[in-house]
Amino acid sequence: MITTILIDDEPLARDIVKHYLSDFPEIEIVAECNDGFEGLKAIAAFRPDFIFLDIQMPKINGFEMLELVEHPPAVIFTTAFDEFAIKAFEVNAVDYLLKPIEQERFVQAMQRLPAKLKQPELTQDLLETASLSPSQHHRVVVKNNGVIKIIAVADIHYLEADDDHVKLSTTEGIFYKNKTMSFFEKTLDSEQFIRIHRSYLINLAQVTKIELKEKDSYIVLLKSDIWLPVSKTGYVKLKAALGL
DSSP states (O other), X not given: OEEEEEEOSOHHHHHHHHHHHTTOXXXXXXXXXXXXXXXXXXHHHHOOSEEEXXXXXXXXXXXXXXXXXXXXXXXXXXXXXXXXXXXXXXXXXXOEEESSOOHHHHHHHHHHHHHHHTOTHHHHHHHHHHTXXXXXXXXXXXXXXXXXXXXXXGGEEEEEEETTEEEEEXXXXXXXXXSOHHHHXXXXXXXXXXXXXTTEEEEGGGEEEEEEEETTEEEEEETTSOEEEEOHHHHXXXXXXXXX
């Protein structure tokens, strides 16, 4: 049997998928979920071969949910029209079904499924592309001791490279995200966040003072009373951003 989970906040949409799946007895639905939180728990519990996943859901969206899954399964997205998302799907050869889902298109997706199951890396590639969407830039979703936390970008004081993770220093404390500094430099608003050092990105709104530490070496003070080093290149960027 091939196992799947339906993750969609619309019961009618899940019912349509279930109805269409009745023609595919080799596929077993092991769980149904109303949101991304439930989806994360179900994926961890059942480890399905693939999932049907809506993007626009309450709490966290489908892309954010997938970012929190350590080894994402193959995905067939079910979504209302979203031009950026559809381009992301097509660029990364990931299958999607537009709502309302037509049975003929559903059958096509199921015919492509065996090939998708052999290419789990497609999901990771998709997340990299999806991260470029403006709708993904206003918050960061992290998992901390099993608890999911949604952090508004404005609440991030600075980001620091930490081995394979990035440490986020925020109004509510320290959190970690399994991403790279380059990822955040590319996706965060460049008018709000500046790379001052290879290990640090700072929120310009947090800057209170820049001081010369020694010859050609500067440090910056944030509102949280944290001093951070500034590289030569970072100093040029910081001066330009602050209009100095």
